[in-house]
Amino acid sequence: MPKTVKMKLAGATYDMPASYKVAREISQEVGDPLKMAMAAERGDIPFGFDDVVGIIYIGCKAAGCGLSRDDVGDEVMEAGFTKSLETAAELIGFIVAGGPAKPVKASGGKKSKAG
Secondary structure: OOOEEEEEEOOEEEEEEOOHHHHHHHHHHOOOHHHHHHHHHOOOOOOOHHHHHHHHHHHHHHOOOOOOHHHHHHHHHHHOHHHHHHHHHHHHHHHHHOOOOOOOOOOOOOOOOOO
């Protein structure tokens, strides 16, 4: 199960999956997530306004949201662009870096040495 990023739109919270399908669609409609992440690592801001709306729209659509892209854009404006930019960047980061869907917890027991 992919790691998810929460986004609240129109009073509902969606868990946007950092899945291959989402990455592929972002790549086709917005830009390559790896290139975006590399630009951010260099200190560039790789997202414009419409890029953020597109990333959030694709992620929320994959999470079951039925809002149109324009409605998502209005919700991004309502939430505040900076907050939505952070959420879009977090989703791109999870797509590129991966990671467990849930925190891994230690068993709590000591490991014994073999032999």
